[in-house]
Amino acid sequence: MLSQKDKFSLPDDVTYLNCAYMSPLSKTVEAAGIEGLRRKSQPFRVMPEHFFEETEKLKKLYARLLHTDAAQRIAVVPSVSYGLAAAAKNARVERGDNIVVLEEQFPSNIYTWQRLAEEKGAEMRFVSAPQEAKGRGKIWNEKLLQAIDKRTAIVAVPHVHWADGTRYDLAAVSEKVHARGGLLIVDGTQSVGALDFDVSKIKPDALICGGYKWLMGGYSFGLAYYGAAFDAGVPLEENWMNRLHSENFRELVNYQPAYKSLANRYAVGEQSHFINTPMAIAGLQQIHEWTTQGIQDYCGKLIAEPLKLLQEKGCTVENEKYRGNHLFGIRLPKNMNSDKLQARFAERKIVVSLRGNAIRVSPHVYNTADDFAKLTACFE
Ligand SMILES: Cc1ncc(COP(=O)(O)O)c(C=O)c1O
Numbered sequence: 214m215l216s217q218k219d220k221f222s223l224p225d226d227v228t229y230l231n232c233a234y235m236s237p238l239s240k241t242v243e244a245a246g247i248e249g250l251r252r253k254s255q256p257f258r259v260m261p262e263h264f265f266e267e268t269e270k271l272k273k274l275y276a277r278l279l280h281t282d283a284a285q286r287i288a289v290v291p292s293v294s295y296g297l298a299a300a301a302k303n304a305r306v307e308r309g310d311n312i313v314v315l316e317e318q319f320p321s322n323i324y325t326w327q328r329l330a331e332e333k334g335a336e337m338r339f340v341s342a343p344q345e346a347k348g349r350g351k352i353w354n355e356k357l358l359q360a361i362d363k364r365t366a367i368v369a370v371p372h373v374h375w376a377d378g379t380r381y382d383l384a385a386v387s388e389k390v391h392a393r394g395g396l397l398i399v400d401g402t403q404s405v406g407a408l409d410f411d412v413s414k415i416k417p418d419a420l421i422c423g424g425y426k427w428l429m430g431g432y433s434f435g436l437a438y439y440g441a442a443f444d445a446g447v448p449l450e451e452n453w454m455n456r457l458h459s460e461n462f463r464e465l466v467n468y469q470p471a472y473k474s475l476a477n478r479y480a481v482g483e484q485s486h487f488i489n490t491p492m493a494i495a496g497l498q499q500i501h502e503w504t505t506q507g508i509q510d511y512c513g514k515l516i517a518e519p520l521k522l523l524q525e526k527g528c529t530v531e532n533e534k535y536r537g538n539h540l541f542g543i544r545l546p547k548n549m550n551s552d553k554l555q556a557r558f559a560e561r562k563i564v565v566s567l568r569g570n571a572i573r574v575s576p577h578v579y580n581t582a583d584d585f586a587k588l589t590a591c592f593e
Contacts, residue, residue, distance in 0.1 A: 214503065214511045217578040228563040228584045233375065233403055233540050233575035236429045238492070245495040246431060249488035261462050264454065264485040271490055274497040275436050278505075279420070280411040285473070288437050288480040289490075293402055294321040295449070296421035296437035297369070299479045300398050301329045303446030308334035310366035313390075315357065316341040319375045322400045326369050335366065342379075346544065350379050350535020357381060358389055365395040372404040376568035377542025378575075380408075380535050383415045391416070396442055402426055402435075406496075407512075407539040407577070409505045418442045424489070427539070429496030434489035439476040448472075452482035503578060512538035512576050519585040526592055542571025549592070557591040 220239045223229050229237065238246070252258050272284040290296040306312065312326045316339050330337045340360045343352040361368060368390045373380045387397045396418040401410055405420070406427030412420065420438040424430040439446075453459055455478050456469040472478035500508075516538060520530050527546030530536075545551055554572070558565060565588070566573040574588070 214507050214578060216581050217503070218581065220499075221579045223579060226562055228561070228580075228587050230574050230576050230580060230584060230588060231564045231566055232407075232426060232577045233573060234426075234564075234566055235432075236426055236577065237579065238431075239429060239496070239499060241499065242429060242431075242492045242495045245491040246488050249491045252487055259487065261460070263487070265460055267490045267494065268480075268485050271436075271494050271497070274494060274501065278405070278410075278497065278500065279438060280413050281438075283475070285475040285477060286438050286440065288439065288476045288478075289484040289486070290421065290435045290437045290479070291433050291481045292321070293319075293400055293421050293423045293435055294325060295481060296419070296435060296479075297322060297325040297398065297400070299437070299446070299449050300396075300419040300421070300439070300443065301325050302449060303443050304329070304367055304396055304398075306330070306333040306335050306366040309336075310364050311336040311338045311362070313338045313340065313357070313360045313365055313368040313370070315339070315353075315370055315374065315381075317374070317376055318369075318371065319400060319402070322369055322371065326367065338365075346529045348532075350531045353379055354382050354385075354535065358385060361386070361389045361393065361395070363393050365390055365393055367396050367398055369398040369400070371400045371402070372408065372410060373537055373540055375403045375540075376573060377531065377544075377571040378403075378536040378540035378573070379531055379542075380404075380537060383417070387416050403540055404537065406500050407505060407508050408537045409509075412438060412440075416440070424493055424496075428493065429499065430493040431489040434486060434493060436493075437476070437479060439479060443479070444475060446478065448478045450482055452480075452484075454482070454484060455480055508578055509538050511578050512580075515576060515580060515582060515585055516541075516574075519589045522589050523592060528592070539577065540573065540575040542568070542573050544571055554591060561587060561591065563588055563591065 221237050272287040276284040340357050343349050390397050399417045399420045401420050402423040405422045418440045422436050424434040425432045457471040529544045
């Protein structure tokens with residue numbers, strides 16, 4: 214794949230290496246959003262079928278990305294915390310059970326479980342990051358598996374760590390927690406869309422993703438997949454659209470006790486967001502064209518030499534096997550001053566993030582070799 218920069222409106226003087234913060238909108242996604250906005254200026258153009266058809270199209274596109282046909286296992290959510298809250302409400306946790314999470318995990322995927330643990334008298338089990346620089350990802354994965362025992366009710370983890378990109382072997386975690394009767398809840402916000410996620414292999418009980426990063430869509434819009442463990446659950450709210458036959462507007466006054474199938478009960482009220490839905494569709498169509506493998510290969514080529522160079526200067530970066538190519542942390546040697554480095558980034562309009570003690574770099578297909586030459590020059 215060649216650089217896809219022409220599909221975006223990023224200015225030439227800004228080096229944007231921060232998709233993990235927020236993706237830029239492609240021109241196509243932006244146009245889809247504007248068209249969605251305009252529709253509301255003429256509400257007679259919004260037909261009853263528009264409340265459902267676009268969402269169904271979106272769910273099918275997303276199901277394909279996850280390697281499943283089960284589009285009805287997907288629900289539109291407004292945020293990751295919302296999707297996680299529905300999982301927490303329906304998860305069986307008893308006094309003395311434990312909930313396994315990782316150190317410095319994204320807060321939405323911690324607070325949800327902390328409250329549940331408090332309510333149920335369960336233990337929050339934080340798996341700390343290894344101190345070792347060498348083999349850090351491998352050791353962290355081993356520690357995660359070791360933390361799961363017969364009292365583990367839930368493992369709530371990401372696919373890659375939001376702060377430094379450490380990648381976890383979720384198929385192994387899934388096998389272990391399921392063998393002990395627990396659930397695997399995954400926050401895929403920092404990976405799905407850029408890194409392959411196969412629900413038929415990983416078998417998560419829930420997979421929640423924010424839509425404004427690697428899914429390339431708008432803010433306040435995400436997608437949640439719920440497995441069979443949640444088929445008979447209770448949603449966070451009771452909205453008309455999630456009930457059976459809600460497409461028939463005339464019949465809405467005949468109250469319907471049954472939910473639609475599978476995960477539909479968990480979709481947020483006003484799920485047919487007329488601006489964000491077409492944007493998310495356009496984003497997913499583009500991702501399907503690029504493919505997650507294409508994105509990984511493109512970013513992999515881009516970062517290979519720059520990372521070698523930074524490692525020669527004493528920086529540490531996780532081994533390829535335990536990170537993706539789209540998100541990684543650079544840890545500085547003691548003799549490098551991170552404040553000075555940050556000042557250089559700001560001066561030269563290089564946009565990366567500082568998360569924990571790592572400089573988080575998260576490229577995409579709009580980045581070029583020139584962007585990385587500018588980044589590495591700051592380390593001189
Ligand atoms: C891993 C991860 N999960 C979730 C979110 C967003 O969570 P929420 O939708 O609850 O604001 C972020 C945002 O940075 C994130 O990095």
